[in-house]
Amino acid sequence: MPDLHRKIEILADAAKYDASCASSAAPKRDSRDQRGLGSTSGMGICHSYAPDGRCISLLKILLTNWCQYDCLYCVNRVSSDVPRARFTPEEVVELTLDFYRRNLIEGLFLSSGIVRSPDHTMEQLVEVARSLREDHHFRGYIHLKTIPDASDDLLARAGRHADRLSINIELPSADALRALAPEKDAAGISRSMARIRTRLDETAAARRAPVAPRSMAGATPRVPRPPRFAPAGQSTQMVVGADASDDRSILKTSVALYRRHKLKRVYYSAFSPIPHASPRLPAQAAPLMREHRLYQADWLMRFYGFEEHELVTPGGMLSLAIDPKLAWALAHPEAFPVDVNRAPRETLLRVPGLGSTSVERLLAARRVRTLRQADIARLGTESARVLCFVVLPDHRPDAQALQRWLARDGRRRAGDAEPGDAAAIRPARKPSPQLDLFAPAVAVP
Ligand code: SF4
Numbered sequence: 136m137p138d139l140h141r142k143i144e145i146l147a148d149a150a151k152y153d154a155s156c157a158s159s160a161a162p163k164r165d166s167r168d169q170r171g172l173g174s175t176s177g178m179g180i181c182h183s184y185a186p187d188g189r190c191i192s193l194l195k196i197l198l199t200n201w202c203q204y205d206c207l208y209c210v211n212r213v214s215s216d217v218p219r220a221r222f223t224p225e226e227v228v229e230l231t232l233d234f235y236r237r238n239l240i241e242g243l244f245l246s247s248g249i250v251r252s253p254d255h256t257m258e259q260l261v262e263v264a265r266s267l268r269e270d271h272h273f274r275g276y277i278h279l280k281t282i283p284d285a286s287d288d289l290l291a292r293a294g295r296h297a298d299r300l301s302i303n304i305e306l307p308s309a310d311a312l313r314a315l316a317p318e319k320d321a322a323g324i325s326r327s328m329a330r331i332r333t334r335l336d337e338t339a340a341a342r343r344a345p346v347a348p349r350s351m352a353g354a355t356p357r358v359p360r361p362p363r364f365a366p367a368g369q370s371t372q373m374v375v376g377a378d379a380s381d382d383r384s385i386l387k388t389s390v391a392l393y394r395r396h397k398l399k400r401v402y403y404s405a406f407s408p409i410p411h412a413s414p415r416l417p418a419q420a421a422p423l424m425r426e427h428r429l430y431q432a433d434w435l436m437r438f439y440g441f442e443e444h445e446l447v448t449p450g451g452m453l454s455l456a457i458d459p460k461l462a463w464a465l466a467h468p469e470a471f472p473v474d475v476n477r478a479p480r481e482t483l484l485r486v487p488g489l490g491s492t493s494v495e496r497l498l499a500a501r502r503v504r505t506l507r508q509a510d511i512a513r514l515g516t517e518s519a520r521v522l523c524f525v526v527l528p529d530h531r532p533d534a535q536a537l538q539r540w541l542a543r544d545g546r547r548r549a550g551d552a553e554p555g556d557a558a559a560i561r562p563a564r565k566p567s568p569q570l571d572l573f574a575p576a577v578a579v580p
Contacts (some may be wrong), residue, residue, distance in 0.1 A: 202248025242276030257285035381451035436529020488520035
């Protein structure tokens with residue numbers, strides 16, 4: 136049986152493939168050059184965002200990497216030849232409290248391979264969260280990975296103790312799931328998400344219900360508030376590039392998940408080859424830029440009014456070379472230039488370089504005066520991009536403005552590569568092993 140140190144090594148490393156707790160598109164940084172403190176990638180501790188927007192560090196770990204399922208894309212599958220380890224719930228509780236007391240983490244992200252049965256595995260995960268909350272009054276953030284097909288009662292208990300629950304959809308289509316993860320069932324995953332959504336809705340409705348003051352004569356007695364249920368909602372993760380699904384079908388699946396199950400986030404995880412992989416999987420890793428573009432498109436669909444079919448090329452893929460909003464604008468010259476003083480919000484939101492906050496600022500300012508070029512310049516670094524697509528009383532983009540900006544932007548991003556050229560993709564940075572629980576301490580200058 137591996138000792139505790141070895142178990143942490145194995146189970147923190149095994150958890151790194153799950154991106155659903157972290158902002159995996161964040162730029163990779165570390166402090167190995169002894170300048171600065173902290174890092175954003177690696178294993179053991181990951182960064183996540185709390186519902187109030189704070190960036191928090193989570194202990195990211197598996198209860199066990201034993202698994203009776205054989206999902207081909209997963210390093211923990213039953214046929215995988217990797218070292219195995221298993222924590223007891225008490226060990227995870229102790230570790231969490233220990234790291235928390237040492238100020239290394241602010242919460243826990245806990246997942247697990249499936250052992251014996253979904254209910255048995257879920258029971259263990261719930262026990263960790265219960266013990267942290269009830270026995271140790273732990274107030275930190277808890278994200279529990281939920282095992283599809285676990286019982287309703289276990290789901291309710293998980294939601295009572297965890298801030299967020301997530302169930303991985305794994306792959307964009309039921310066919311892909313059947314081919315690569317035969318023991319998993321797309322309908323079952325969807326059912327579990329629906330059960331979480333129902334509980335979230337019921338809890339929210341019950342908490343909104345007015346409560347009559349006790350002092351009011353004849354008032355119905357105060358009913359106790361319902362127990363909390365996963366106040367940070369539910370999320371999921373999709374592996375990108377393990378099957379032949381194009382970006383259009385991935386984004387369509389995301390749209391359906393957001394609508395049907397009110398997910399807080401869909402996380403995209405670029406497939407990376409695993410040891411002793413099945414020949415049915417691609418030999419190459421999916422480009423990280425593809426994952427990044429999916430996050431951008433996802434954002435544009437949720438907050439900027441785009442639909443998935445507007446963002447992909449006729450071949451069904453997002454451009455890797457330029458961001459999806461710019462790609463849409465270049466494909467629709469008839470939509471530009473946009474009059475900043477007259478255009479409605481939804482049109483302004485489609486202008487490359489204008490974010491939702493900038494649009495609100497422009498809308499507020501133009502209520503009291505006519506906006507001019509200097510107002511766009513005041514928006515910040517993206518103003519050169521914005522000015523290629525808008526008209527103002529003292530500005531009209533000339534025919535070459537966009538070409539000049541594209542050329543400058545292309546050079547800025549990738550030396551002298553032509554804009555739109557695949558080579559203009561920023562070269563992948565060297566992966567940086569980071570915030571590893573066992574990394575040697577780095578002296579702070
Ligand atoms: S059920 Fe989860 S841990 Fe098990 S093989 Fe499939 S993806 Fe991996």
